[in-house]
Amino acid sequence: MAVHAIWSGTISFSLVAIPVQLVKAVEPGRVSFHLLHSKDYSPLVRKMFCPEEEVIIPPEEIIRGYEIGPGEYIPIKDEELESLSPERSRTIEIVEFIDMQEVDPIYYDHPYYLVPAKGGEKAYRLLVEVMRRTNKAGLAKFVLHEREYLVAVKSTEGALALITLHYHDEILPYEDIEPAEEKIDAEVQSRLKQSIKEMMGDFNPGKYADDRRKKVMDLLKQKEKEQGQVEAPVVEEAEGAGPPDLIAALEESMRKMKKGMRRVKQHR
Amino acid sequence: MAGGTIWKGYIHFADTDVPVKLHTAVKEDRMQFHLLHQRDRVKLHQQMICAYEKVPVSPAEQAKGFELEDGKYILIDPLELEQTEPESSRMIEVHGFVKTGQIDPIFLERVYYLEPDTLSKGYSALVEALKEMKVEGICTWTMRKRSYLGALQASGKLLRLHILRYADEVISVKSLDLQKFPLSEKELQIGSDLINQLTVPFEPQKFENEHQKKLQNLIDKKARGEKIDIPRPRPMKRTAPNKLLQALEASLHKVA
Numbered sequence: 001m002a003v004h005a006i007w008s009g010t011i012s013f014s015l016v017a018i019p020v021q022l023v024k025a026v027e028p029g030r031v032s033f034h035l036l037h038s039k040d041y042s043p044l045v046r047k048m049f050c051p052e053e054e055v056i057i058p059p060e061e062i063i064r065g066y067e068i069g070p071g072e073y074i075p076i077k078d079e080e081l082e083s084l085s086p087e088r089s090r091t092i093e094i095v096e097f098i099d100m101q102e103v104d105p106i107y108y109d110h111p112y113y114l115v116p117a118k119g120g121e122k123a124y125r126l127l128v129e130v131m132r133r134t135n136k137a138g139l140a141k142f143v144l145h146e147r148e149y150l151v152a153v154k155s156t157e158g159a160l161a162l163i164t165l166h167y168h169d170e171i172l173p174y175e176d177i178e179p180a181e182e183k184i185d186a187e188v189q190s191r192l193k194q195s196i197k198e199m200m201g202d203f204n205p206g207k208y209a210d211d212r213r214k215k216v217m218d219l220l221k222q223k224e225k226e227q228g229q230v231e232a233p234v235v236e237e238a239e240g241a242g243p244p245d246l247i248a249a250l251e252e253s254m255r256k257m258k259k260g261m262r263r264v265k266q267h268r
Numbered sequence: 269m270a271g272g273t274i275w276k277g278y279i280h281f282a283d284t285d286v287p288v289k290l291h292t293a294v295k296e297d298r299m300q301f302h303l304l305h306q307r308d309r310v311k312l313h314q315q316m317i318c319a320y321e322k323v324p325v326s327p328a329e330q331a332k333g334f335e336l337e338d339g340k341y342i343l344i345d346p347l348e349l350e351q352t353e354p355e356s357s358r359m360i361e362v363h364g365f366v367k368t369g370q371i372d373p374i375f376l377e378r379v380y381y382l383e384p385d386t387l388s389k390g391y392s393a394l395v396e397a398l399k400e401m402k403v404e405g406i407c408t409w410t411m412r413k414r415s416y417l418g419a420l421q422a423s424g425k426l427l428r429l430h431i432l433r434y435a436d437e438v439i440s441v442k443s444l445d446l447q448k449f450p451l452s453e454k455e456l457q458i459g460s461d462l463i464n465q466l467t468v469p470f471e472p473q474k475f476e477n478e479h480q481k482k483l484q485n486l487i488d489k490k491a492r493g494e495k496i497d498i499p500r501p502r503p504m505k506r507t508a509p510n511k512l513l514q515a516l517e518a519s520l521h522k523v524a
Contacts, residue, residue, distance in 0.1 A: 003444060010504045014462060014519030019506045023444070025374055029437040031334070035316060036341060038331040042320035043339075049315035049324065050305050056322070057305050057312055065304040065311070066487050073302060073309055074490045083498045084482045091504050097463050101369060102470040104423070105430060106293060111374045115444055122509040125449040126516075130459035136467055141475070147298065148479030150472075156372065157441040163373055168472040170296050177270045177291060177383035178425045182392040192390070192397045195282035196365050200403070203366040205375060205435035208408060208417045215352035220334050224342045232339040233320045 013094040019117035094138035131155035281362035287385035377431040398422035
């Protein structure tokens with residue numbers, strides 16, 4: 001499988017620096033659909049649109065802005081954002097190691113894998129192996145898509161996993177919803193423990209599947225039989241828009257930017 | 269304060285039923301940017317555009333399709349899709365219990381605090397049992413038209429529900445095609461010593477989101493019309509494979 005690098009840089013601990021790439025570790029399993037134009041079945045693409053001029057704005061004319069008042073923005077260039085933590089956007093510098101067992105799982109946010117880049121294979125293997133032996137994980141600050149993350153880097157089945165962590169002040173207090181002091185009935189307690197004991201086993205995630213996905217796939221098969229497929233018109237790309245690799249590059253930067261935007265929105 | 273109640277249900281296994289309310293447990297605080305048109309600083313909107321005609325398409329003119337191959341789709345009616353939604357239920361069904369720490373963090377997704385619902389009896393007994401036995405429950409439930417897999421955990425006096433990813437959503441390490449690489453026992457030993465030397469207790473409260481502050485500074489500076497310096501970052505030099513042992517020894521010497 002060709003792995004798509006989300007980021008390339010260096011991971012370092014003490015005086016050892018390893019060139020690596022960040023790749024995804026999880027993929028949402030939901031069946032994804034495309035939005036089509038009902039008239040011609042052409043796929044719809046998300047573009048940035050100026051509501052005043054009613055035109056599509058190409059990525060090179062788009063800039064990020066921070067709202068300081070209604071309709072008033074401070075424009076911020078990508079270079080300016082990058083200048084905030086230039087080292088941390090290129091290097092994952094492990095500042096200390098911790099015992100994984102000490103981490104409350106509430107801190108875990110999103111997982112990725114790190115894979116070695118050319119020339120880094122040996123040092124990568126060493127870090128995987130010694131973290132496995134010592135059962136330790138490295139902690140680092142790392143900037144990805146203009147956001148700074150606290151991350152834990154651990155050894156998992158022969159690879160390095162990088163898991164972003166929530167900051168301490170993002171964990172909400174819970175004292176207000178704690179149960180009132182409750183006298184625990186000894187008999188209830190022992191029955192409960194007996195039930196749990198009888199239900200003990202190993203974690204086997206493969207046992208559970210999202211039934212919905214299968215239902216959706218079945219529905220799609222049935223629809224195909226009933227009404228067949230539709231075909232989108234072929235889009236002519238050669239409207240003097242430059243060489244195709246340029247278009248790809250622009251679309252890629254657009255995609256990245258939007259991804260950043262979506263994340264920002266999601267986390268509101 | 270914990271986030272508001274987002275859903276109510278009851279934990280069920282054997283002859284135990286514990287009604288609970290789900291609360292958000294994590295809230296991220298991030299600065300939000302908008303996308304502007306560089307020329308006139310008008311805020312831009314996302315708009316669905318027909319790739320063929322290059323015109324905006326309103327929701328009324330949109331259809332949903334599943335892509336079979338390039339440009340070929342099966343059309344699907346959103347109403348029919350709704351029929352595949354799981355039946356709604358209030359039950360958080362526990363299927364089994366596993367030893368705490370057995371679940372690889374890669375599976376962990378969002379987490380919720382569970383508040384005992386008014387009639388909740390046995391809530392604290394369940395918390396105590398899970399803690400004493402050092403176990404967590406593997407459960408499934410349906411919430412907002414989606415089926416979830418999760419881990420029921422005890423923490424302090426509280427129960428928590430951690431959403432787990434389905435097994436086929438986790439990419440296997442095998443697919444990364446990593447190569448084996450021979451390492452000497454000396455390299456491994458020095459590497460392990462180094463890690464042990466650099467190990468400290470996990471204290472999450474000592475890490476701050478400095479970036480957020482720097483970002484606020486940057487915005488303040490720009491608001492005052494100050495110029496922003498763009499420093500040139502220097503790339504870090506990788507450790508050559510034949511210099512690995514040397515780098516490890518030097519590192520250990522530095523910290524020891």
